[in-house]
Each structure stands twice: as C-alpha cells, then as structure tokens.
Amino acid sequence: MSAAVGMSGRRRERPGARLWRNLFSVALVILLATGLANLLLSEMVPGNIWGIAYGTAAATLMIGAAFFGVRRRMMHSALRLGLGGSRQWLYFHLYGGLLFLLLMFMHTGFRLPEGVLGWWMWLLAVWTGLTGLLGLALQQWIPKALGSGLGLEVHYDRIPELVAELRDRAEELSEGGHDPVRQLHARKVAPELAAPRRSWRYFIDPTGSIHSRLREFDYLRSLLGGEEARDVEALEGIYRAKLEMDAHYTLQWALRSWLYLHVPISLVLVAIVAVHIGTVLYY
Amino acid sequence: MAERDSKGTFSDRRLPVAQKYVIPISRSRMVWGGLALAGVLLLLVAVDAFVGDGDVISAGPVSRAHAALEERGSCDSCHVALASASSEKCQDCHGFVADGRSAFGHASHVLYQSSDLQRVTDHENDAALECTACHTEHQGRDANITEVADARCGNCHFGGFDEHPQFAFARLHQAKERPGLAFPHVKHVRKLVEKNDLAQIETACLYCHQSDETGAGFVDIDFEMHCSSKGCHAQGKEKTPFLPTFAAGRPGVLTPEMIARSGRPGTSWAKLEDPTAYPWEDGQIRKLAQLHPDPWVMENLRHLARQRRSGPVLADLLLSSPGDAHNARALYAEAIETLSGWIDELRSSPDKQVQKDLEWASSMLESLERQLENPFELASAEAFEALDDVELDPATEEALDEIEAGLTKWCSECHGVANGAIVRPQADQEMLVRANFDHRAHALQQGCLDCHSSGYNAGVCEQDPSAEFDWRTPFCLYVSPMDTSDPANPKLVHPERHDLEVADDFTGPEWVNLPGVESCRSCHSSKEAGDSCTTCHEYHPHKDRGAHLSRFLGEGDES
Structure with missing residues (x-):
C-alpha cells in the first residue's frame, strides 16, 4: 500500500488509484445528494422505496467487497478468467466497503435498530467497517515505520529462528569475554534474547525506544578499552538487532492480526444479511 | 553455521538468509x-x-397495543408468507379494511368529510394503500404507530405546512364569502357592544358564536336562539305590504282560504289561520305579525315560482334555494323531511286508499334515507335547480317581481332573495370541510380577534385606505368612530380618515372575518405549536363509523 517514490521525489500513485478515488468521490456525492432529496421528499426509513433501494445497494456492495477475499484465494483462476487484477479488487473492497457502511446508515435512517437481528447486523457492520479502516491505517503506516527507522528488514515467520541465532552468537561472545562483558550479557542481553517479544512501545516510536535502551552500552564502552570495548560493541550490535526484530515482531504481527478482527466477523455479517434479506422477502 | 552461511547473509549483523522458501503461516x-x-x-x-x-x-418489538400478538409468538398473526403484513390481517381486529372502501380504507380517506363521490372515483385506480404504508410496526414497545410522519402524506399531497395551499373557502370564494345572509359583522358587533355595554369586543362574538358540546366548534346559527331571543329581531312584529290577490289571468298572492282549498300537501296550517291576521284593503291583502319562517309567505313564494316554470321541481321541497350548497345530501335530507311532514299531515285521513299510498310513500322515504346514508351513492345538487322556463310577458314578470319583493320585504332585511326564493344561509358555520379546528384548544391561549382580524388588513386601517385587502373584516372597524353629524343616517368612518366612509367596503355580508393559512403559520411551525399534517387532518375521518360503512360494502362495489 505504500506509495512508490519516483525519480523526482514526488509520490507516484498506484495504477488506477486516481480512477477509483474519483469514482468513489462521484458515488459519494450522488449518495449524499440522493439522501438529501430523500429527506426533502420523503422519510428516511428502511421500508419505503428509498430505504429498500439503499438496502439493496448496500447488500450488493457488501457481497462485491466480500468477493475480494475469494479473489485472493483464486489467483490463477482469476487470471485465467480475466477477473481483473488484485489491486483493482482491493480498491473496490476499500471504497465499496465505505459506501456500504454509508448506505447501511441511510437504510436505517441513521437510527439505532430495534430487533436482535437488527442490532447484530448494525454492530457487525460497524465493527467490520471500523476494523477495515484500522487495517487500512496499519497498512499505510507500519511498512513506512519499519522501512524508515530500522536497519533491519526481516520476515516475520523467521524471527524466532533468527533470535535463536543471535542468542547463540551472544553466548559465544560472552563465554570468550571478560567479566564486564559476561556480566552485561547475563544481566541485560541474555534475558532479552530468550525469545522474541512484542511491546506496545514500538507502536509509539519504533526507533526511539531502541536508542534509549542502548545508552548503557555507550556508557560502558566509554569506561572500557581495547578488547572489552569491542566485545561490548559486538554485544550492542546483537542487542540492537534483537530489539529491531522485536519491533518487526510487534508491528508485523499487528499488520497480520487485524484481519482476525475483520474477516471472521465479516463472514458472520454476510450470513446475517442473508438472513435479513430472507426474512424481509418472506415477511 | 558454515552450511547455513553457504546461502548468504543479510544486514550488517550478517544474519543467515533462509535456507528454503518461507511459507507463511496459513490463515485459513x-x-x-x-x-x-x-x-x-x-x-x-x-x-x-x-x-x-x-x-x-x-425486526423489533411491536407497539404495546399489539404486544399480545407478539406474546402469542406467531408472526402469522400479522404477516403473510412471501408477502407482507397485510391489511387483510389487520381487518381481523380493526373491521373492514381490505377492500379499501370501508372506514379504514383508502376510499374513505378520499371521500373524507366532503362526501364527494367524485373524489373517490377520481382515485379509483390508485393502488390501495396497505395499512403498513403509514403504520410501521416493530419500532419498539413505546412507539406510537398512529403518529404518521408528514412525509407519508407528502407521497400524495404537498410536502409540508409551508407548502399548504390557501384554505378552500378562501381560495374558491376568492376575496369574498357568501353566507347567504345580509350579515354585517361590524354592524352587529358595534350594536352588541353599545347595547350591552361590553368592555371586551370579543364578548360580542360569543352572543352568536356559541360553543358546541366539545368546545371545538359552534352550534348552528338558529333564528330563535341567536337572532330573536334577545329581542333584536323579534318575530311577530313585522307585516307585509298590501299585495294583490291571485285571480285567473292576474298575478297575485293566495289568500289562506285559497291555500286551504287547494289541498296541496303541507298546507294544513292554512285551515287554522286567524282571518284577522290578514286584513284586506281595496282588494289587496297583507299579513300581520310575520313568523320566521312565515308559512303564508313561503307558500306564496312557491306559488309565484310555479308561475315561472312549467312543472314541479325538487326545489319546491326546500325552504330556501339550493344555493351553492356544498353538501347535496343536506338538500335531499331537507326534501325528505318535507315529504315526511306531508305524510304526517295525511295520517289522520280516513280514506283507506290514502293510507295505503302513505304506507308505500313511507317505505319509499325510508329507502331514500338509507340510500342517502350510503357515502358511495351519488348525490348531486343539480336536481334541485329550479329553471324558469315559462315565457312571461314583461308586465306579468314585473308584477311577479313586485309581489315577490313585497312578500319578502322583512325577510330581505337579513336574507338574500334570488329567483323567487330565500337564499340558503350557511347555518353550520363550518368553513373547514377537510380539516378539524379545535376552538377550545386555541381559546385558552388566544382571543377571537387574535386570529379573526387584522393580518394585512392593518394596511386598510392604519396606512393606506385604498391598500389591497383580503376578505376579513378589519378589526379596527369594530372600534372605528361613527359619524353622527346626520343623526338619521350615522356612518361608520375610517379610523384615520374620518372623511372616508368605510361602510360600503367592509360592513357587507361578505366580510366574515376568517383567517387564512398564513394566520395559522404565525404560530404553527416545527419549532412552535407544531405543524404536522395530523394536527388538523385525519386520514381515517370516520373511524368510529366502521360498522356503519361496512353495510355499504357490497353496494359500493357495484356503484
């Protein structure tokens, strides 16, 4: 999702981004104008022709947006069938999802629902919309945060293995080193290298929190000299790498985990909307 | 390490690259x-x-009134599979609604209080409105489903009170009302204030505008109660001028004896008349101590009218002209009442054939009365139109006019007289035929003259006397000075311009002092007294008459 930077330094937009943004803007204006006309000419309630139209459009957009997930799981078939690129589906998912939320509110007349099913549907729609927006925000921010401040890029699934590698190297260094180095390893480095750790501090300032924790190494190095100073510097490098891996471990986890908030609930929402449509048609 | 390093390293820490492709953890x-x-x-x-x-x-709890249905746990109480909550289901409890022609049906709404069948037939092809089109359920226990948003009315009507057209009485009658009475409000109010030494002008209103039982409206204007009880227009004091009597080839009035001899229905009173009440002079007769209405005058008016037309008409059954009666049913009801009176007069007849005929006539009248109750039965005032289709020579025409004028000399002080008949007065004081106005609710906060005056009439009184004005009596004229320089002919003059006599302009019968819609708007808005449609209008105007209307369902379908 991060925008590419061109030769001139200006942000270069992804293909189709402007088209989708313009389409969304036009659709938004049309919807708002329709809503205004609705308020002037009639009531904004679910049961009249306006409300039914909003509900039908919202359900259609929801189904369309949900197909993004299907499209992601059928890459080869999608290419063979000419269903369009994944990015175009993503844009439809994003903008269609936002319009779905607006249409859902218009369908309910911007009022809170009454029935159990209505409440479930309303809460799940809001939840799905908000988690979708959260995911969008995380995808915009985390790659930039990880790419700009940290000296290490690492695959999330390899982090435990690489932490173990760092732990081995630190132990090796400690065993062959002098007392100050051993003490520093035992007190500060070894506990940190025990396992990858997530911390909320990385959400606030990924690089700043690492720098503050390395000050002790700078201080110790200025007191020691020769081989001991070099060992401390080596330990500091291992320690920094571990902390950067923790930052990745934390932020990449967030980047992956928000989907657990979004996808299962959206599937439940699809089921509830199906029940709602069924009951409306039946009754 | 050596084996791992063989694939290479990355970063300044020289960390080993993956030995094989890293397959992400499945998120299935x-x-x-x-x-x-x-x-x-x-x-x-x-x-x-x-x-x-x-x-x-x-979709949510139903309103309290329907909660029992919900507790039965059956959606089918109201809903129909693959359809909706249907009006047929509503009628299980709420009387006949399904055919759209009953108390709660769309036709009843269209028929409304106007009793105008044409309005129904004009909307015959409209899709019948389901109850749920206006009454939305599942809005929670405390929801009031009888409160219908204006927007639902706006689907067929105008959008809101801001767009409400001028009231029909003001729009259709344009600038002037025609109550059928030579009734100048200003003259009456001033007289009452002077005679009774009233401190409040509005007290004078209450002499004639007396509340009905509900306080919402007024009782019908009645001569005995409103005009003569205080001695203002006492009957029995007036007399007609001497008038020529009728003879073959000579226009004239019928004497009581002639009327009695004619044996015409409704003339039994003539046999009981005191001959001294009808003095003669030079072959002419007059009536002393006229009553209201005076049977001799009314019978002679009909007698004169018969000379102008070739045959009997329904108008003969009416006491006054059909006028521009907005309710034709009232004309039929009056005609039936007249016929019933005639029948009652003949009840004592010993002739068996007469009694047999009376039975037949009575049953006919009962049938007509039932027919009249049917709101879907066409009722037109056209049948009461009295056409003068006999060619009379000018001398006879003039003579008839003179006799008519003499007969109605006293009547015409208050009543209009046209085409040989008293112009039908509008006694009910009902001006709003499609809306309800509750005077009691308003009287608690407003005086009569807060609404029934002024407006832009103020321009007439306070600024430019020639300014454009509406049909309402300017309030200021109730207190404007009287020029009594000529005691025999006192004049009402303009409050600012005493040289300007305003009597001609404002004291006539057409000035009835009714406010238009703009007066209502001064208080009724969304932020003040409320301006929803249901404040004044009802969709179901006769919901208390469901059983009554249901009697006509079959007939309605055939009509």
Whole structure:
C-alpha cells in the first residue's frame, strides 16, 4: 500500500488509484445528494422505496467487497478468467466497503435498530467497517515505520529462528569475554534474547525506544578499552538487532492480526444479511 | 553455521538468509473460524424461527397495543408468507379494511368529510394503500404507530405546512364569502357592544358564536336562539305590504282560504289561520305579525315560482334555494323531511286508499334515507335547480317581481332573495370541510380577534385606505368612530380618515372575518405549536363509523 517514490521525489500513485478515488468521490456525492432529496421528499426509513433501494445497494456492495477475499484465494483462476487484477479488487473492497457502511446508515435512517437481528447486523457492520479502516491505517503506516527507522528488514515467520541465532552468537561472545562483558550479557542481553517479544512501545516510536535502551552500552564502552570495548560493541550490535526484530515482531504481527478482527466477523455479517434479506422477502 | 552461511547473509549483523522458501503461516483458520461462527448463528436463527418465538428474526418489538400478538409468538398473526403484513390481517381486529372502501380504507380517506363521490372515483385506480404504508410496526414497545410522519402524506399531497395551499373557502370564494345572509359583522358587533355595554369586543362574538358540546366548534346559527331571543329581531312584529290577490289571468298572492282549498300537501296550517291576521284593503291583502319562517309567505313564494316554470321541481321541497350548497345530501335530507311532514299531515285521513299510498310513500322515504346514508351513492345538487322556463310577458314578470319583493320585504332585511326564493344561509358555520379546528384548544391561549382580524388588513386601517385587502373584516372597524353629524343616517368612518366612509367596503355580508393559512403559520411551525399534517387532518375521518360503512360494502362495489 505504500506509495512508490519516483525519480523526482514526488509520490507516484498506484495504477488506477486516481480512477477509483474519483469514482468513489462521484458515488459519494450522488449518495449524499440522493439522501438529501430523500429527506426533502420523503422519510428516511428502511421500508419505503428509498430505504429498500439503499438496502439493496448496500447488500450488493457488501457481497462485491466480500468477493475480494475469494479473489485472493483464486489467483490463477482469476487470471485465467480475466477477473481483473488484485489491486483493482482491493480498491473496490476499500471504497465499496465505505459506501456500504454509508448506505447501511441511510437504510436505517441513521437510527439505532430495534430487533436482535437488527442490532447484530448494525454492530457487525460497524465493527467490520471500523476494523477495515484500522487495517487500512496499519497498512499505510507500519511498512513506512519499519522501512524508515530500522536497519533491519526481516520476515516475520523467521524471527524466532533468527533470535535463536543471535542468542547463540551472544553466548559465544560472552563465554570468550571478560567479566564486564559476561556480566552485561547475563544481566541485560541474555534475558532479552530468550525469545522474541512484542511491546506496545514500538507502536509509539519504533526507533526511539531502541536508542534509549542502548545508552548503557555507550556508557560502558566509554569506561572500557581495547578488547572489552569491542566485545561490548559486538554485544550492542546483537542487542540492537534483537530489539529491531522485536519491533518487526510487534508491528508485523499487528499488520497480520487485524484481519482476525475483520474477516471472521465479516463472514458472520454476510450470513446475517442473508438472513435479513430472507426474512424481509418472506415477511 | 558454515552450511547455513553457504546461502548468504543479510544486514550488517550478517544474519543467515533462509535456507528454503518461507511459507507463511496459513490463515485459513481465520476463514474457517468465521464460517463456523456464521454457521452457529444461522443455527440459532433457524432454531428461533422454527422452534422458538421468533424474537431473533423479528425486526423489533411491536407497539404495546399489539404486544399480545407478539406474546402469542406467531408472526402469522400479522404477516403473510412471501408477502407482507397485510391489511387483510389487520381487518381481523380493526373491521373492514381490505377492500379499501370501508372506514379504514383508502376510499374513505378520499371521500373524507366532503362526501364527494367524485373524489373517490377520481382515485379509483390508485393502488390501495396497505395499512403498513403509514403504520410501521416493530419500532419498539413505546412507539406510537398512529403518529404518521408528514412525509407519508407528502407521497400524495404537498410536502409540508409551508407548502399548504390557501384554505378552500378562501381560495374558491376568492376575496369574498357568501353566507347567504345580509350579515354585517361590524354592524352587529358595534350594536352588541353599545347595547350591552361590553368592555371586551370579543364578548360580542360569543352572543352568536356559541360553543358546541366539545368546545371545538359552534352550534348552528338558529333564528330563535341567536337572532330573536334577545329581542333584536323579534318575530311577530313585522307585516307585509298590501299585495294583490291571485285571480285567473292576474298575478297575485293566495289568500289562506285559497291555500286551504287547494289541498296541496303541507298546507294544513292554512285551515287554522286567524282571518284577522290578514286584513284586506281595496282588494289587496297583507299579513300581520310575520313568523320566521312565515308559512303564508313561503307558500306564496312557491306559488309565484310555479308561475315561472312549467312543472314541479325538487326545489319546491326546500325552504330556501339550493344555493351553492356544498353538501347535496343536506338538500335531499331537507326534501325528505318535507315529504315526511306531508305524510304526517295525511295520517289522520280516513280514506283507506290514502293510507295505503302513505304506507308505500313511507317505505319509499325510508329507502331514500338509507340510500342517502350510503357515502358511495351519488348525490348531486343539480336536481334541485329550479329553471324558469315559462315565457312571461314583461308586465306579468314585473308584477311577479313586485309581489315577490313585497312578500319578502322583512325577510330581505337579513336574507338574500334570488329567483323567487330565500337564499340558503350557511347555518353550520363550518368553513373547514377537510380539516378539524379545535376552538377550545386555541381559546385558552388566544382571543377571537387574535386570529379573526387584522393580518394585512392593518394596511386598510392604519396606512393606506385604498391598500389591497383580503376578505376579513378589519378589526379596527369594530372600534372605528361613527359619524353622527346626520343623526338619521350615522356612518361608520375610517379610523384615520374620518372623511372616508368605510361602510360600503367592509360592513357587507361578505366580510366574515376568517383567517387564512398564513394566520395559522404565525404560530404553527416545527419549532412552535407544531405543524404536522395530523394536527388538523385525519386520514381515517370516520373511524368510529366502521360498522356503519361496512353495510355499504357490497353496494359500493357495484356503484
């Protein structure tokens, strides 16, 4: 999702981004104008022709947006069938999802629902919309945060293995080193290298929190000299790498985990909307 | 390490690159988890729908009035599968609604209080409105489903009170009302204030405008109660001028003896008349001590009218002209009442054939009365139109006019007389035929003259006497000075311009002092007294008459 930077330094937009943004803007204006006309000419309630139209459009957009997930799981078939690129589906998912939320509110007349099913549907729609927006925000921010401040890029699934590698190297260094180095390893480095750790501090300032924790190494190095100073510097490098891996471990986890908030609930929402449509048609 | 390093390293820490392609952890469980949750939910809904009481799939609790239906746990109480909550189901409790022609049907709404069948037939092809089009359920226990938003009315009518057209009485009659009476408000109010030494002008209003039982409206104007009880227009004091009597080839009035001899229906009173009440002079007769209405005058007016037309007409059954009666049913009702009176007069007849005929006539009248109650039966005032289709020579025409003027000399002080008949007065004081106005609710906060005066009439009184004015009596004229320089002919003059006599302009019968819609708007808005349609209008105007209307369902379908 991060925008590419061109030769001139200006942000270069992804293909189709402007088209989708313009389409969304036009659709938004049309919807708002329709809503205004609705308020002037009639009531904004679910049961009249306006409300039914909003509900039908919202359900259609929801189904369309949900197909993004299907499209992601059928890459080869999608290419063979000419269903369009994944990015175009993503844009439809994003903008269609936002319009779905607006249409859902218009369908309910911007009022809170009454029935159990209505409440479930309303809460799940809001939840799905908000988690979708959260995911969008995380995808915009985390790659930039990880790419700009940290000296290490690492695959999330390899982090435990690489932490173990760092732990081995630190132990090796400690065993062959002098007392100050051993003490520093035992007190500060070894506990940190025990396992990858997530911390909320990385959400606030990924690089700043690492720098503050390395000050002790700078201080110790200025007191020691020769081989001991070099060992401390080596330990500091291992320690920094571990902390950067923790930052990745934390932020990449967030980047992956928000989907657990979004996808299962959206599937439940699809089921509830199906029940709602069924009951409306039946009754 | 050596083996791992063989694939290479990355970063300044020289960390080993992966030895093989790193396959991301599968997130299928996320999808399966979602599908499982959805499945559980569908199961819950199915159990609720087919085994439970349907609480989950219900769009919300129904209103308190229908709560018992919900507790029965049956959606089918109101809903029809693959359709909707149908009006047929509503009629199980709420009387006949399904055919659209009953108390709660669309036709009743269209028919409204106007009793105008044409309005129904004009809308015959409209899709019948389901009850749920206006009354939305499942809005919670405390929802008031009889409160219908203006927007629903706006689907067929105008959008809101801001766009409300001028009231029909003001729009159709344009600038002037025609109450059928030579009734100058200003003259009456001033007289009452002077005679009774009233401190408040509005007290004078109450002499004639007396509240009905509900306080919402007024009792019908009645001569005995409103005009003569205070001695203002006492009957029995006036007499007609001497008038020529009727003879073959000579226009004239019928004497009581002639009327009695004619044996015409409704003339039994003539046999009981005191001959001294009818003095003669030079072959002419007059009536002393006229009554209201005076049977001799009325019979002679009919006698004169018969000379102008070739045959009997329904108008002969009316006491006054049909006028521009907005309710033709009232004319038929009066005609039936007249016929009933005639029948009653003949009840004492010993002739068996007469009695047999009376039975037949009575049953005919009963049938007509039933027919009249049917709101879907066409009722037109055209049948009461009295056409003068006999060619009379000018001398006879002039003579008839003179006699007519003499007969109605006293009547015409208050009543209009046209085409040989008293112009029908509008006694009911009902001006709003499609809306309800509650005077009591307003009288608590407003005086009569807060609404029934002024407006832009103020321009007439305070600024430019020639300014454009509406049909309402300017309030200021009730207190404007009287020029009594000529005691025999006192004049009402303009409050600012005493040289300007305003009597001609404002004291005539057409000035009835009714406010237009703009007066209502001064208080009724969304932020003040409320401006919803249902403040004044009802969709179901006769909901208390459901059983009554249902009698006509079959007939209505055939009409």
